[in-house]
Amino acid sequence: MSVRHALLALLSEGPKFGLRLQQEFESRTGEVWPLNVGQVYTTLQRLERDGFVESDGEGGEGSQKDFRITSEGRRELTAWLRTPPDSEIPPRDELVIKVLVALQVPGVDVLNVTQAHRRHLVETMHRYTQVKADAAEHDLGLALVVDAELFRLEGVVRWLDAADARLRQLDDTSKAPPPVARSESHGSVSGRR
Amino acid sequence: MTAMLEMRGVSKVYGSGPTEVSALWDVGLSVDRGEMVAIMGPSGSGKSTLLTIAGSLEEPTSGEVLVDGSELSEMSPNDRARLRRRSIGYIFQDFNLLAGLTAAENVALPLELDGFESGAAHTTGLEALRELGLADRSSHFPDDLSGGERQRVAIARAVVGNRRLLLADEPSGALDSVNGEAVMRLLRDACRRGMAGVVVTHDAQLAAWADRVVFLRDGRIVDHTAQTPGPESLLSGPEE
Numbered sequence: 001m002s003v004r005h006a007l008l009a010l011l012s013e014g015p016k017f018g019l020r021l022q023q024e025f026e027s028r029t030g031e032v033w034p035l036n037v038g039q040v041y042t043t044l045q046r047l048e049r050d051g052f053v054e055s056d057g058e059g060g061e062g063s064q065k066d067f068r069i070t071s072e073g074r075r076e077l078t079a080w081l082r083t084p085p086d087s088e089i090p091p092r093d094e095l096v097i098k099v100l101v102a103l104q105v106p107g108v109d110v111l112n113v114t115q116a117h118r119r120h121l122v123e124t125m126h127r128y129t130q131v132k133a134d135a136a137e138h139d140l141g142l143a144l145v146v147d148a149e150l151f152r153l154e155g156v157v158r159w160l161d162a163a164d165a166r167l168r169q170l171d172d173t174s175k176a177p178p179p180v181a182r183s184e185s186h187g188s189v190s191g192r193r
Numbered sequence: 194m195t196a197m198l199e200m201r202g203v204s205k206v207y208g209s210g211p212t213e214v215s216a217l218w219d220v221g222l223s224v225d226r227g228e229m230v231a232i233m234g235p236s237g238s239g240k241s242t243l244l245t246i247a248g249s250l251e252e253p254t255s256g257e258v259l260v261d262g263s264e265l266s267e268m269s270p271n272d273r274a275r276l277r278r279r280s281i282g283y284i285f286q287d288f289n290l291l292a293g294l295t296a297a298e299n300v301a302l303p304l305e306l307d308g309f310e311s312g313a314a315h316t317t318g319l320e321a322l323r324e325l326g327l328a329d330r331s332s333h334f335p336d337d338l339s340g341g342e343r344q345r346v347a348i349a350r351a352v353v354g355n356r357r358l359l360l361a362d363e364p365s366g367a368l369d370s371v372n373g374e375a376v377m378r379l380l381r382d383a384c385r386r387g388m389a390g391v392v393v394t395h396d397a398q399l400a401a402w403a404d405r406v407v408f409l410r411d412g413r414i415v416d417h418t419a420q421t422p423g424p425e426s427l428l429s430g431p432e433e
Binding site for chain 1: 233235378381395396397398400401402403406408410415416417418419
């Protein structure tokens with residue numbers, strides 16, 4: 001989450017002071033990402049240094065000093081909105097590693113491992129869904145944040161489902177009658193069984 | 194409290210001898226009023242068989258199924274048919290609405306089949322549609338409705354009258370995620386008002402709307418989520 005760009009977005013609506021920026025940031029992200037006011041001021045100082053915002057220059061720390069976005073700040077915000085997040089390098093996913101390791105450990109039923117994770121994921125999804133179900137209908141920020149998390153978790157469950165299907169397919173193949181004994185005919189008859 | 198749906202040691206075998214296929218094996222499931230349970234599993238895991246047996250559309254090879262305390266195999270075929278008409282609501286992925294009837298007529302149909310006078314059935318049907326936000330669509334035919342609206346009509350038909358058990362097979366499988374969510378909200382609301390719900394799905398996002406998720410694999414229940422506290426506490430209404 002880029003706090004820098006979130007603050008620029010809030011300032012693009014008009015000048016605001018630090019405490020108000022902190023409150024608006026939290027309410028618009030469904031209060032899922034807490035942000036302390038100190039972090040807001042540090043970020044504002046950096047934005048000011050980079051020429052993306054300017055302040056009225058009065059008052060010290062903690063006072064109600066208004067910040068405004070500059071035209072350079074607007075350009076930066078627009079460019080950032082369209083820049084894809086860094087998803088080129090596959091993350092080293094711990095769950096993928098666990099399943100891969102489970103395949104190697106003798107005596108471990110991999111389907112039981114994937115099921116344990118599936119159950120845990122669905123339980124987490126249930127809690128998120130409760131949050132969405134209980135939220136006011138107009139709370140768009142919350143719905144979007146919760147949806148993002150639900151789609152991400154669902155993606156993991158679907159990966160587990162696909163992993164199960166592949167494992168079972170492999171299991172069926174290994175249980176099937178062995179292909180015709182190696183012959184000199186380059187395997188062209190092996191499909192007949 | 195008696196469970197609305199109770200399945201004990203239910204097995205279902207199709208065919209015999211070398212072609213024998215075991216679709217369900219020793220399934221035990223109990224669903225209370227006010228509770229929505231999702232059954233999750235891959236294709237061929239026995240989800241739909243479980244649902245058709247719970248709804249008395251199919252008989253188990255062995256085991257007992259009780260709906261509101263009555264054992265289905267001990268009931269006469271007529272009594273079972275009455276139970277299906279009167280107490281059980283079914284929702285399918287492809288809506289199963291009759292194309293030649295309007296939305297209101299589709300919803301009123303089960304009541305009329307159950308002996309309601311036509312005018313009263315129509316009034317009750319309209320009320321069910323109104324509660325689901327479809328008052329202005331009551332005289333439309335299914336072909337003139339969107340997918341989301343059709344499924345809401347199907348939900349109205351499944352909950353109309355004094356139905357107690359709601360059985361849904363991939364109820365939002367044909368809908369986009371926002372309409373799918375709306376369908377799950379409505380099913381959840383129907384359960385909160387006192388119905389017992391069983392929803393079969395392979396979709397984790399839909400299953401997450403249920404109070405409890407049961408996982409099926411190769412016809413067996415292999416796992417379930419922890420039951421969250423509280424559906425009972427929400428049932429403070431005058432239901433039953």
